Amino acid sequence: MLTGKVAVITGSGQGIGKTCAETFLNNGAKVCLSDVVVDRLQATYEEFKLQYGAENVHQIPCDVTDKTQVEDLFKGTVDTFGAIDIVFNNAGVGIHEDWESVIQINQIGVIRCTYLALEYMKKSSKGPGGIIINMASFAGLCSSPLDPIYASSKFGVVGFTLSHALHADVVDSGVRMVALCPTFVDTTMIDDDNMKYFIEKIGVIKKEKLAEVVLEMVKDETNNGKCMVVTAQFHYYKDDFPKVEDVFLSTKQS
Numbered sequence: 001m002l003t004g005k006v007a008v009i010t011g012s013g014q015g016i017g018k019t020c021a022e023t024f025l026n027n028g029a030k031v032c033l034s035d036v037v038v039d040r041l042q043a044t045y046e047e048f049k050l051q052y053g054a055e056n057v058h059q060i061p062c063d064v065t066d067k068t069q070v071e072d073l074f075k076g077t078v079d080t081f082g083a084i085d086i087v088f089n090n091a092g093v094g095i096h097e098d099w100e101s102v103i104q105i106n107q108i109g110v111i112r113c114t115y116l117a118l119e120y121m122k123k124s125s126k127g128p129g130g131i132i133i134n135m136a137s138f139a140g141l142c143s144s145p146l147d148p149i150y151a152s153s154k155f156g157v158v159g160f161t162l163s164h165a166l167h168a169d170v171v172d173s174g175v176r177m178v179a180l181c182p183t184f185v186d187t188t189m190i191d192d193d194n195m196k197y198f199i200e201k202i203g204v205i206k207k208e209k210l211a212e213v214v215l216e217m218v219k220d221e222t223n224n225g226k227c228m229v230v231t232a233q234f235h236y237y238k239d240d241f242p243k244v245e246d247v248f249l250s251t252k253q254s
């Protein structure tokens with residue numbers, strides 16, 4: 001159970017973010033919903049307020065590319081619920097005509113939210129500690145010619161998360177930092193003819209199943225610096241990323 005815990009989820013007006021919000025609420029957490037699309041956010045907020053009570057759900061519109069809005073998101077959550085224990089940096093876009101905005105939203109947005117959330121969560125700032133889950137993708141672990149920019153943004157999230165988890169600012173902060181790499185999930189993001197071939201080959205993850213894995217990650221207090229891979233068939237922490245000391249220790253001088 002997550003009773004007494006407070007979660008912030010970016011991009012939670014629909015899709016994976018909305019389903020994870022529902023799973024957290026069902027497990028006793030208070031949730032601050034957030035999205036750049038305000039009418040979608042409002043509709044989800046109204047739905048959850050009826051179902052879970054106004055004391056358990058809050059909404060703050062936020063574009064993760066805007067520093068002031070991200071600051072207002074975390075400050076507003078603490079003002080409303082008293083603290084932040086869980087941040088799910090989920091907001092993202094798929095195939096998009098403007099490649100620079102994909103990097104801005106999917107990669108820089110995650111980095112910005114991580115830095116600002118840490119200020120409210122770390123124990124040295126009298127925060128409660130907790131977990132920051134950064135949404136990447138299986139496309140952040142393999143070459144994906146369908147959309148190299150999307151893949152690049154997600155490789156960036158994996159690299160940042162695994163590296164920042166080991167940074168001096170994080171290791172003693174009481175905050176765990178974890179990356180999430182699902183294959184295709186049943187949201188409108190995958191409504192694209194070019195993806196059909198791959199989807200038929202590897203299948204689709206149900207949002208509800210992915211949300212259960214996210215819940216498992218929240219409850220696992222030993223997962224700092226790990227990367228969770230989720231497929232339609234199984235999920236596991238990928239543990240074969242070399243660490244810098246492994247690379248240097250295994251390098252023979254010629």
Ligand SMILES: NC(=O)c1ccc[n+]([C@@H]2O[C@H](COP(=O)([O-])OP(=O)(O)OC[C@H]3O[C@@H](n4cnc5c(N)ncnc54)[C@H](O)[C@@H]3O)[C@@H](O)[C@H]2O)c1
Nearest residue numbers: 011014015016036037063064090091092137184185187189
């Ligand atoms: N659906 C998949 O197959 C899949 C697989 C792996 C990873 N992902 C990732 O999961 C995340 C959620 O995707 P989804 O499938 O639920 O898609 P979705 O389109 O249903 O949801 C994404 C949400 O993010 C919001 N958003 C977009 N830009 C934003 C911004 N600048 N600021 C704040 N919010 C913004 C959207 O309004 C939307 O509500 C994304 O990061 C995506 O890359 C999706």
Ligand SMILES: CCCCC/C=C\C=C\[C@H](O)C/C=C\C/C=C\CCCC(=O)O
Nearest residue numbers: 094095137138139144145146147183184
């Ligand atoms: C790589 C697909 C880019 C499309 C972006 C839109 C939606 C993304 C959804 C998921 O994040 C994709 C997840 C896993 C796909 C991984 C590999 C597929 C390889 C396809 C290719 O060869 O490009």
